[in-house]
Amino acid sequence: MSINRVTPSPLEQTVVDHLSTAVMLFGADLCLKYLNPAAEMLFQFSARHVVGLYAGNVLPCPGTQVERRLRDALTSRHPFTERELNVVLLDGRTITVNCTVLPLHHFDADPEILVELHQVDRQLRITREEHLLSQHQATQALIKGLAHEIKNPLGGLRGAAQLLERELPDPGLREYTRIIIDEADRLQALMNRMIGSNRMPTRARVNIHTVLEHVRGLISAEFPSGPQVLRDYDPSLPELSADQDRLIQAFLNIARNAAAATGARGLVQLRTRVLRQFTIGSRRHRLVLLTEISDNGPGIPEEIKDQIFFPMVSGHPGGSGLGLPIAQDLINQHGGLIECESRPGDTHFYVYLPLEPEHA
Structure with missing residues (x-):
C-alpha cells in the first residue's frame, strides 16, 4: 500500500487523539513514534516515557514475536489482523485485544507501520459486571422477602416461649424454653445480617x-x-x-x-x-x-x-x-x-x- 505522506491537519490530529481505539505509529526501525491518548490509557503509561522504545518493549505479547511480525508486514506491504491477542500490562494484568497492523509506504519518506488495538475483553467484562449486579440485586430482593416471612413467625415463636417459661412450675424445664428463645434470637440476628442495613x-x-x-x-x-x-x-x-x-x-x-x-x-x-x-x-x-x-x-x-x-x-x-x-x-x-x-x-x-x- 502506497500513500502520500502529508502533515495531519489540526482536525485530523484531534480525531485521532479522541478515538476510543488505541493507535500506535512505529517507524521503519520499529521504534515508537506516536501513540494516542486511548493507547496511553490502555497500557497505563505516558507517551513521553515510551516514544522511542522498540515495539517488543511497548507491546509485550507472550508467545508472539512482535518485532518479527511487524518487520514481515513492512517487507510484504500486506496488512494483517490478529484476533484475541493477549497483552501484558505494566501492573502484570493481561488484556485481550484485536490487533490490526497496517504498513504505510510513502513515496518520499521512510515506511511506517500503524498498529490499531481494540480491547475485546472490556465488553465481556461490562456484560459480566451487569450480570453480577443484577444477580446481586435479585438475590437481595429474594433474601429480604424470605427474611420478612421468617421474622414474623419467629417473633411469635419467641413470645410464646417467654409466656410458657413464666407458666412452667418446674424451674428445670425452663432450660428448654431458654434454648427456644436463644435460637430464635440467633436466627433473628442471622436474618438481620443477611438483609443488611436499610439506612443509607x-x-x-x-x-x-x-x-x-x-x-x-x-x-x-x-x-x-x-x-x-x-x-x-x-x-x-x-x-x-x-x-x-x-x-x-x-x-x-x-x-x-x-x-x-x-x-x-x-x-x-x-x-x-x-x-x-x-x-x-x-x-x-x-x-x-x-x-x-x-x-x-x-x-x-x-x-x-x-x-x-x-x-x-x-x-x-x-x-x-x-x-x-x-x-x-x-x-x-x-x-x-x-x-x-x-x-x-x-x-x-x-x-x-x-x-x-x-x-x-
Missing part, C-alpha cells in the same frame, strides 16, 4: 489508605502469627465520598477470608491504584479507585467460583457464607463493585469505587 450510607471525605490501615491492624490482631500483610499504595490517590465504617466492614470481610485461607506462612497484599475512564456495570466513570486484595492461598474451589457472592456459600469449613455477600452489598451502596479471579496460589479480589462526588 453516611458519606464523608474518606482516605482509602486510612481504611486499609485500620483493616490491616484488625487482621494483625486477629491473626497474630501471620500471614504477612504487604502494602502497595498509590500516595497520589484523592479522597472519596463514602461511609468509612461500611468500607472498613467490606474490606475486613475480604481481608479476613484471605488471611484465613493463607495461614501463618501466607502472604496477603493490599494494593491501590486509580483507573481513568473506567466502566462499572453500564456506567462509565472519569476516575475509579481500584483496591486489590490478593493472597497466595489455595484458591477458591472451582465448584463455587461463580457463587461466592451468594449467601450461605463458603469455601471454609464452618464459614457462614455471609462475608462476601455483605461486602458486595456495602460496595454496591457506594456505586461500586467487587470482582474476583482465583487459581491455586493466586487469588485476587478487585474492589472498584467511583471517585466522583456523590452528586455527579
